[in-house]
Amino acid sequence: MSNFAQRVITALIGAPLVVGVTYLGGWYFGGLILLVGLLAQWEVYRLTEAGGVAPQKVLGLLVGACLMGRALVPEAVPAAVAGLIVVLVAELYRRSEDPVANVTATVFGAFYPALLVGYIIDLRIRGGEAAMGQEGAFLLTVVVIVAIWASDTFAYFAGRAFGKHPLFPRISPKKTIEGSVGGVIGSVLILVAFKLALVPSLPLVWADVAVIGVICGAVGQLGDLVESMFKRSVGVKDSGRYLPGHGGMLDRIDAMIIAVPLVVIYLDWVRDLL
Numbered sequence: 087m088s089n090f091a092q093r094v095i096t097a098l099i100g101a102p103l104v105v106g107v108t109y110l111g112g113w114y115f116g117g118l119i120l121l122v123g124l125l126a127q128w129e130v131y132r133l134t135e136a137g138g139v140a141p142q143k144v145l146g147l148l149v150g151a152c153l154m155g156r157a158l159v160p161e162a163v164p165a166a167v168a169g170l171i172v173v174l175v176a177e178l179y180r181r182s183e184d185p186v187a188n189v190t191a192t193v194f195g196a197f198y199p200a201l202l203v204g205y206i207i208d209l210r211i212r213g214g215e216a217a218m219g220q221e222g223a224f225l226l227t228v229v230v231i232v233a234i235w236a237s238d239t240f241a242y243f244a245g246r247a248f249g250k251h252p253l254f255p256r257i258s259p260k261k262t263i264e265g266s267v268g269g270v271i272g273s274v275l276i277l278v279a280f281k282l283a284l285v286p287s288l289p290l291v292w293a294d295v296a297v298i299g300v301i302c303g304a305v306g307q308l309g310d311l312v313e314s315m316f317k318r319s320v321g322v323k324d325s326g327r328y329l330p331g332h333g334g335m336l337d338r339i340d341a342m343i344i345a346v347p348l349v350v351i352y353l354d355w356v357r358d359l360l
Contacts, residue, residue, distance in 0.1 A: 150200030244268020273303030
């Protein structure tokens with residue numbers, strides 16, 4: 087079976103699950119995102135180990151869980167700070183030759199991807215429902231996720247059809263400028279389609295459609311390049327093998343890690359200024 091066929095089958099199985107849990111919201115959605123984030127964080131730690139660093143994986147995962155769960159339990163933030171202090175103290179007893187690298191890798195994994203993944207929970211639950219209600223937050227979360235995934239698909243086909251000029255050959259030789267532009271256009275088109283089909287249920291004006299579409303398309307691709315940079319630096323092809331055709335969890339959500347926080351920042355802070 088080709089890699090593309092595996093990607094399609096995995097998406098067909100996973101997409102209904104993601105949509106269903108997103109509709110339920112609350113701890114159902116929060117629990118799924120916590121699981122996804124922790125798997126991705128574990129993969130980040132495996133990448134750092136491949137680079138010769140020894141992160142404190144268990145403590146780092148606990149800190150990451152607290153940072154992700156802040157949208158569900160605000161008191162988790164002080165717990166995360168306490169956890170970071172424990173990481174520093176624990177490193178005293180490891181007798182490592184490079185404690186700076188170990189602590190840096192541990193803390194880095196708690197922020198990328200864990201803290202950034204937590205913004206997906208913000209989008210659906212804390213910020214989303216407060217601003218747009220239950221239905222609006224559900225639709226917005228689904229639209230953003232679909233737009234990010236669609237950007238990857240549009241970029242793939244646009245690159246194959248029109249790609250001539252490398253986008254970032256040092257990091258990802260197969261990606262092209264034409265494919266990148268196709269991904270942004272595809273993301274915006276998805277937002278437009280949802281806006282037309284779901285009026286007035288989707289609480290976005292046309293300016294929101296344009297901004298969020300560009301964020302999901304352009305910034306999402308940046309997230310993919312960032313992860314490719316990390317993998318290439320340690321000589322690893324995929325972050326894991328959980329998802330046939332996609333690799334690991336980090337491979338699947340690398341675009342969301344960067345794009346969703348910016349969508350939340352736009353909706354919470356920038357939107358009212360425009």
